[in-house]
Structure formats: structure tokens, C-alpha cells
Amino acid sequence: MLFSPTLDRLVEALRRLPGIGPKTALRLTFHILTMEDSTVEELARALLEAKQKVKHCTRCRNLTEDDLCPICRDERRDSTLLCIVQEPRDILVIEKTGQFRGRYFVLHGALSPLEGLGPSELKIPLLLQQLKTGKIREIIVATNPNVEGDATAFYLADVIKPLNIKVTRIGFGLPVGGDLEYADELTMARALEARREIDG
């Protein structure tokens, strides 16, 4: 119990955010009391509006306020190339490289029977329906390099290949700028598997 039930409620509400423990929640609460009223009101409004206005793009399931997300609306994107990612934030990572000019499809998760996430929760039927009518020539599966992400990639390859579309997986190996000394054995094994001949 803090000095008032209102403050207790704020600490509890902040603790539900990821990475915010009891100490940080308390520190934030004390800080919020010293902030301008208008700044706190902006934060409260931004929270509510994000939940109210932001939805999934009807085509790629990226986040958007409109029916189609900015990437799906962009006529200059290559619509023969599709990249499948687990989360909207993964799109930001790929866009930052400036190397990909195709479109995306967001699963909002990976196959995980334990969590009740099957193909229909990930909207894979919607994806397959789009592939049947589309002109896509290659699908890059960029799910995470872990058990769920790999299983999802194999499942996607299985259901997409009968449609005569090339399915590729992003490359795994040592991170650029990394040091062999600090590589874990799984990454090192993948790096060996992914070896390429050096052009002479």
C-alpha cells in the first residue's frame, strides 16, 4: 500500500507492461506525478487511440489505421515477392535494410500447439487464398530461428509448394561483425551448413 489507492492502481497498471517490474513501476509513478497534466493526458489518449484505431491490414495483416497498410497501398512495391514474418515489428527490421522491395504477410505468431496456435489462428488459409489468385513467384519465410519459427517455416513450405511457388528461408549463420569465439554451437552448426564456395 502506497500513500493512496489511486497510486497503487497506477503502479499495478504499469507493472502489466513487459519489462516493468515493481521498482520501475514505482519510479515511473513518482515521475508521472511530477509531469505536466497535458503530457500525461497525451499519453493516456495515445494509449486509448492506439487500441481503438489500429487494426490489421485486410491483405497482409500488418498494423494500419486504414483497410490497407501503407506497404500494401504502395504501387511501387514488387508484388511478385512476398515475405512472411511473425510480428509487425519484424517488418521494421527488414525495411531498415533497404534490400527488400516486395510485400509482406504477418502471421502474428508461430505454430504452437501448446499455446493453441494452429494454421487458422495464423490466418494461413487467408494467405493460401491470396496465393492462388496472385502472381507471386517467390516467398521468403522470415519466421524466427527457433523451434516454433522453424516448424512454421516447414509447414508453410509444405502447403505452398504444391502451388508451384518457390519458397525460401532467410539465411542463418554468424552475425556480421561477430566473433567465432562467442558463437553458440547451434549458430556455428548453422553457419557450417550454410557455407558457400568463395568465388575466385
Next chain:
Amino acid sequence: MLFSPTLDRLVEALRRLPGIGPKTALRLTFHILTMEDSTVEELARALLEAKQKVKHCTRCRNLTEDDLCPICRDERRDSTLLCIVQEPRDILVIEKTGQFRGRYFVLHGALSPLEGLGPSELKIPLLLQQLKTGKIREIIVATNPNVEGDATAFYLADVIKPLNIKVTRIGFGLPVGGDLEYADELTMARALEARREIDG
């Protein structure tokens, strides 16, 4: 620019909180979109209510929703003993020890001419007025062990001693469980000054 201006606004609003940089703000934003509507509404309401309802105790300037804070309302507290702290959160630290049964006075800062914080900003006149009518026999100054906190402690001692009230400063030295090897020179110097004879 994220996928929607609403999300950009939420990232910006979260970044105004202390210790939350651009990456954390982005991570929180994506997480907030996956939270239940009701949980986000509770957080927004808790933010607004904390600003609207929480004020300063008219006696000790601790945080409270009523005129008097829970500590000032508690008849069992020793009203001959007063502890002066910089911030409401410092009260929590002292209460946790279970060693102090007196009352508090919160300065909401320390003397700092550069920041425009003088005695009247810290409501020291209100404190002196209370001391004149009260029955306090000892004041423990628990401001922070730094330049501003020490200057504030000396100033308080100066203005309170003419009222024939004992003024003490909390002890400084090595933290319990600490190791001499890692003590900085200022802490070590204070620990030497604060040495006591060992009872034989």
C-alpha cells in the same frame, strides 16, 4: 514513421517517461496492441486519476488523496520525532526498516540556486511555522548524501536550532554487506569520520 500516425504518437508519448528510450517505447507499443482493451483502459484511467486525485498532505507534504496523508492521520505515530526527506519515495525506504515511528516532512527537492529551488520552494517556512507550535524534540534530516542534500541539511540545522530542537543527520559510511575494496574515497572518508568505539 511507423505503420500509423496513432502508433507514432504512442511511441513519442512513452519516450517521455524516464528510462524509456526509442527501442523500449517501440517494444511497449507493440505489446500494448496485443493487450486486452480493458487492461489498456485501466492504465489510461490510472494515469489520469493519479494526476487528478493525488495532492500533497497539508501537514507534511507527502502524497495523499485526502487533506492529511495516512501517516499524519495515524494517531499512534510519535509526534515528537520528525524526519525530513527530499522525496515521497524516500518515506517508503525509511518505513521499510520498521525502525522509525515518528512523522515526516517532504521537501520535494533540495536547495539548488541553479534550479531556482530556495527555502520557500521547499516550503521550509511552513515547516518552521509547524515547529513553533509543535512539541517536536528531535528532527532527523534524511536528505541525500550529495552536495545539494548536505547543503539543505546545514541550512535546516541553522534555522531550526534557534528553536531549541535537536537536529540530527542520518549516518553515512559503508553499506552493510559492502566490501572495502569497492568503496569510493568519499564514502570511505565518511566511514572513517563516523567511526565509533567498540564496546568491550
